Amino acid sequence: MKDKLRTLIGLEVKENEPLKNHTTFKIGGPAKFFVEVQSKDELFKSLKAARELNLKYLILGGGSNVLVSDDGFDGLVIKLNNNEIEIKGSQVTVFAGNNLKNTINQAMKENLGGLEFAANIPGTVGGAVRGNAGAYGKGVGDYVEQVEVIVLGEKEVSLKVLTKDDCEFDYRESLFKKNENWIISEVVLVLESKSQEDIQKEQESIDADWKKRCGSQPYDTPSAGCTFKNIIYTDELLKYKDWETHGKVPAGRFIEEADLKGKKIGGAMVSEKHSNFIVNFDNATADDVVQLISFVKTRVRDEFGVQLQEEVQYIGF
Numbered sequence: 001m002k003d004k005l006r007t008l009i010g011l012e013v014k015e016n017e018p019l020k021n022h023t024t025f026k027i028g029g030p031a032k033f034f035v036e037v038q039s040k041d042e043l044f045k046s047l048k049a050a051r052e053l054n055l056k057y058l059i060l061g062g063g064s065n066v067l068v069s070d071d072g073f074d075g076l077v078i079k080l081n082n083n084e085i086e087i088k089g090s091q092v093t094v095f096a097g098n099n100l101k102n103t104i105n106q107a108m109k110e111n112l113g114g115l116e117f118a119a120n121i122p123g124t125v126g127g128a129v130r131g132n133a134g135a136y137g138k139g140v141g142d143y144v145e146q147v148e149v150i151v152l153g154e155k156e157v158s159l160k161v162l163t164k165d166d167c168e169f170d171y172r173e174s175l176f177k178k179n180e181n182w183i184i185s186e187v188v189l190v191l192e193s194k195s196q197e198d199i200q201k202e203q204e205s206i207d208a209d210w211k212k213r214c215g216s217q218p219y220d221t222p223s224a225g226c227t228f229k230n231i232i233y234t235d236e237l238l239k240y241k242d243w244e245t246h247g248k249v250p251a252g253r254f255i256e257e258a259d260l261k262g263k264k265i266g267g268a269m270v271s272e273k274h275s276n277f278i279v280n281f282d283n284a285t286a287d288d289v290v291q292l293i294s295f296v297k298t299r300v301r302d303e304f305g306v307q308l309q310e311e312v313q314y315i316g317f
């Protein structure tokens with residue numbers, strides 16, 4: 001099978017590659033097959049090969065929003081990775097595997113900004129578009145003009161171009177989360193004309209705010225960022241009105257008030273600094289994290305009547 005994949009894709013294919021080496025959580029069992037692709041063409045060939053050989057496939061960007069099971073993934077993992085970028089006027093075109101921070105920095109050199117709020121979000125542009133990653137009430141989707149996707153049909157693999165409106169962006173949501181067979185291959189962003197100094201100043205103020213609120217722990221200790229989605233504010237949450245920011249009630253606030261900061265199961269812990277982060281402080285297994293997530297959800301539901309929903313994506317369970 002490995003040789004067939006190598007022939008069809010034209011790239012080195014690894015077998016039993018530990019996925020903990022490719023996730024920011026540093027958790028995850030082996031990928032049966034693993035290939036790293038740097039272009040749309042390589043991505044297309046890899047997906048087509050998986051279809052032809054009847055293999056399950058998984059797209060991995062920066063691995064910063066996933067919890068991969070201890071059993072790993074029994075199929076082909078396709079990791080996207082590249083940093084080429086094309087800038088024309090205010091339009092920035094990138095392969096989905098481009099690192100988000102690098103894209104923001106490259107655009108800044110051409111005096112294009114707007115995405116400063118996302119400069120501390122790890123991962124790729126494709127991952128950020130799929131989850132409409134964001135902060136401070138803004139989302140990456142706000143700056144998307146067009147998305148090219150590879151659609152895996154029953155029999156054939158084809159290309160489709162979507163406009164921003166087609167993408168159905170919402171809080172940490174998009175069309176791509178509902179269509180697992182639509183793989184983002186290229187993204188066109190439209191950014192704002194801004195001086196490098198202004199962009200840098202804004203990034204510095206965001207860095208300072210983050211440090212004030214979280215200290216360094218969530219960045220120094222492996223995690224997958226926020227474990228739970230914040231809760232969209234509705235009248236039913238009236239008694240938590242004081243906690244609301246940007247139209248949401250922070251999930252971390254419930255976790256903190258339930259006295260769960262520092263709660264540990266195995267090697268997993270609710271961060272002492274940012275209660276919506278679960279950190280891998282000591283060789284945690286995926287099982288430790290799943291149990292801790294379940295513990296937190298139950299406690300918050302019992303104490304506040306609020307059902308937390310995972311932001312982190314489960315893989316291989």
Ligand SMILES: Cc1cc2nc3c(=O)[nH]c(=O)nc-3n(C[C@H](O)[C@H](O)[C@H](O)COP(=O)(O)OP(=O)(O)OC[C@H]3O[C@@H](n4cnc5c(N)ncnc54)[C@H](O)[C@@H]3O)c2cc1C
Pocket residue numbers: 024058059060061062063064065066080096097120121122123124125126127128129130131132133134135176182183184185218219223224225226313
């Ligand atoms: C320290 C830290 C801080 C964080 N802060 C934030 C924050 O402030 N705001 C925020 O929103 N998030 C935050 N995150 C979470 C994470 O960085 C984002 O969700 C990020 O956008 C995920 O991108 P990725 O490339 O790493 O995706 P991955 O984790 O690799 O993948 C996530 C999901 O998307 C799928 N996927 C990836 N690429 C594609 C593609 N091209 N086409 C189709 N599906 C794809 C994967 O299969 C998987 O299901 C943080 C994470 C960490 C570790």
